[in-house]
Amino acid sequence: MNDKNRIFLFDTTLRDGEQSPGVSLNVEEKLEIAQQLARLGVDVIEAGFPIASPGDFQAVKTIAQTVKGPIIAGLARANRADIERAWEALKYAENPRIHTFLATSDIHLKYKLQKTRSEMLAQAVDAVKYARQFCPDVEFSAEDATRSDLDFLAEVVAAVISAGATVVNLPDTVGYTVPEEFEKFMRTIIERIPNNEQVIFSVHCHDDLGLAVANSLSGLRAGARQVECTVNGIGERAGNASLEEIIMALYTKHAFFQKEVNIKYNEIYKTSRMVSNLTGMLIQSNKAIVGNNAFAHESGIHQDGVLKERTTYEIMSPELVGVHKNNLVLGKHSGRHAFKERLLELGYELSEAELQKAFALFKDLADKKKEISDDDIEALLKDQGRSVPEKFTLEYLHISSGTNMIPTATVRLSIDKMPFEAAATGSGPMEAACHAVDKITDIYGRLLEYKLHAVTGGKDALGEVLSKVEIGEKIYNGRGLSTDIIEASVKSYVHAINKYYYEKQHENGS
Numbered sequence: 244m245n246d247k248n249r250i251f252l253f254d255t256t257l258r259d260g261e262q263s264p265g266v267s268l269n270v271e272e273k274l275e276i277a278q279q280l281a282r283l284g285v286d287v288i289e290a291g292f293p294i295a296s297p298g299d300f301q302a303v304k305t306i307a308q309t310v311k312g313p314i315i316a317g318l319a320r321a322n323r324a325d326i327e328r329a330w331e332a333l334k335y336a337e338n339p340r341i342h343t344f345l346a347t348s349d350i351h352l353k354y355k356l357q358k359t360r361s362e363m364l365a366q367a368v369d370a371v372k373y374a375r376q377f378c379p380d381v382e383f384s385a386e387d388a389t390r391s392d393l394d395f396l397a398e399v400v401a402a403v404i405s406a407g408a409t410v411v412n413l414p415d416t417v418g419y420t421v422p423e424e425f426e427k428f429m430r431t432i433i434e435r436i437p438n439n440e441q442v443i444f445s446v447h448c449h450d451d452l453g454l455a456v457a458n459s460l461s462g463l464r465a466g467a468r469q470v471e472c473t474v475n476g477i478g479e480r481a482g483n484a485s486l487e488e489i490i491m492a493l494y495t496k497h498a499f500f501q502k503e504v505n506i507k508y509n510e511i512y513k514t515s516r517m518v519s520n521l522t523g524m525l526i527q528s529n530k531a532i533v534g535n536n537a538f539a540h541e542s543g544i545h546q547d548g549v550l551k552e553r554t555t556y557e558i559m560s561p562e563l564v565g566v567h568k569n570n571l572v573l574g575k576h577s578g579r580h581a582f583k584e585r586l587l588e589l590g591y592e593l594s595e596a597e598l599q600k601a602f603a604l605f606k607d608l609a610d611k612k613k614e615i616s617d618d619d620i621e622a623l624l625k626d627q628g629r630s631v632p633e634k635f636t637l638e639y640l641h642i643s644s645g646t647n648m649i650p651t652a653t654v655r656l657s658i659d660k661m662p663f664e665a666a667a668t669g670s671g672p673m674e675a676a677c678h679a680v681d682k683i684t685d686i687y688g689r690l691l692e693y694k695l696h697a698v699t700g701g702k703d704a705l706g707e708v709l710s711k712v713e714i715g716e717k718i719y720n721g722r723g724l725s726t727d728i729i730e731a732s733v734k735s736y737v738h739a740i741n742k743y744y745y746e747k748q749h750e751n752g753s
């Protein structure tokens with residue numbers, strides 16, 4: 244492989260992706276995603292912004308200690324306290340990287356930083372030099388690069404390289420550029436830097452105009468060798484460039500781009516679902532590569548074409564990205580062998596104990612539902628793999644509700660295997676059930692947001708409920724799954740309560 248054409252994938256799902264409004268991941272969830280990103284084969288995992296909170300510090304540290312293979316990066320503003328905190332968390336990594344940034348545009352300098360250009364330049368150089376005292380790999384990002392004065396930006400880039408930056412990132416922070424313009428911009432800066440091969444140029448594009456992926460690809464054509472992106476394109480405001488779209492554009496249009504990435508393509512779908520599940524950010528059905536409709540054909544002429552020759556209407560094969568084509572029908576009469584076989588095909592290798600548990604859940608579901616699809620199985624596994632231990636488990640739920648009556652819920656939870664029951668009323672069945680849960684747990688949550696969708700098709704579909712529950716000053720994402728939507732809703736509420744409880748136990752060191 245010609246090394247100049249090797250593209251480094253910098254995944255920032257755990258940092259910029261977590262900046263999506265309403266998303267907050269705990270340490271275990273971040274670690275689970277980081278491990279999956281390592282399996283996918285990304286080159287760099289930006290694990291967080293260590294000075295942002297004790298939780299983010301702990302997440303970066305845990306990932307640095309645990310995840311082997313990719314470079315582990317942490318973000319730091321261009322000041323010594325941020326850099327020291329980042330290093331404290333990153334120093335355990337096999338390959339650590341400090342990522343420091345400072346804005347270069349006049350708008351940011353004047354209004355946000357209230358600094359002159361020369362003060363900015365000196366601060367950037369100082370930050371990079373300071374970071375290099377700790378870490379051999381230092382990335383500098385010129386925030387809002389695309390709205391910066393080109394001559395000044397080139398001066399900053401040259402100065403931070405002389406100060407020791409190994410990677411220089413030129414972000415389109417507010418998603419303002421368009422592909423041709425961005426390609427020219429990147430080319431101009433790269434060409435102005437003497438010995439530009441000594442450093443890796445990087446792009447980081449936001450999706451405010453829906454152009455993040457197109458702009459990132461243009462940046463790569465101009466000579467950038469690192470691309471920063473997130474799974475499902477999540478991130479601040481309209482999000483970042485989507486990792487899976489970039490990967491598949493480079494793969495499908497290889498003859499055009501002639502760039503190489505080192506990725507396990509068949510891990511893409513699983514990674515996408517995991518991130519959606521843990522962040523609570525649903526994937527729109529028509530989302531490229533990973534949406535439910537991405538490989539579905541609805542109209543007769545298309546179906547006819549695909550049946551005769553798949554490539555008439557498919558430019559990628561679903562199997563390549565890990566979307567499995569379902570042939571073997573699993574249902575209530577299926578046994579462990581068929582179930583295990585399907586799990587392996589879906590990329591899940593479970594221990595014997597996990598398999599037993601998953602099989603029991605599968606049989607329960609098969610009693611309620613005629614056919615079990617791959618989506619059902621994935622949903623069951625996600626449900627089983629709840630990221631925190633279950634202190635409270637929903638055992639029984641009875642709702643009485645209707646026109647002209649006060650909705651009432653009776654709930655039984657098991658706490659350490661002991662049953663506890665309570666009844667409560669509310670303005671609706673869900674509120675009544677939540678009040679009953681609160682009475683039992685003595686934890687009082689406020690349901691802020693609530694999304695229901697069918698994970699699988701048909702009248703007996705599995706419903707997935709993703710909820711955001713405010714407890715104290717924090718918001719917890721909950722997830723629940725059932726063929727009964729009220730049960731799924733209450734499960735998601737209990738899941739959020741479990742997360743809160745787990746966090747409190749950890750804070751108290753018990």
Ligand SMILES: CC(=O)SCCNC(=O)CCNC(=O)[C@H](O)C(C)(C)COP(=O)(O)OP(=O)(O)OC[C@H]1O[C@@H](n2cnc3c(N)ncnc32)[C@H](O)[C@@H]1OP(=O)(O)O
Nearest residue numbers: 262292294295296320321322344345346355356386416479
């Ligand atoms: C483009 C991006 O995505 S950048 C990353 C954005 N991500 C985040 O902000 C998430 C995490 N952030 C946080 O938790 C908090 O903002 C913290 C902990 C970093 C800082 O919190 P606070 O100290 O309370 O400051 P606050 O966020 O209100 O303001 C930011 C301060 O940093 C300064 N600042 C902003 N960017 C930089 C930078 N790159 N280098 C140095 N200082 C910076 C601002 O000028 C402001 O300084 P001031 O207090 O002297 O006016």
Ligand SMILES: CC(C)C(=O)C(=O)O
Nearest residue numbers: 344384386387414416
């Ligand atoms: C910190 C930088 C890379 C950033 O997130 C942005 O500019 O959008």
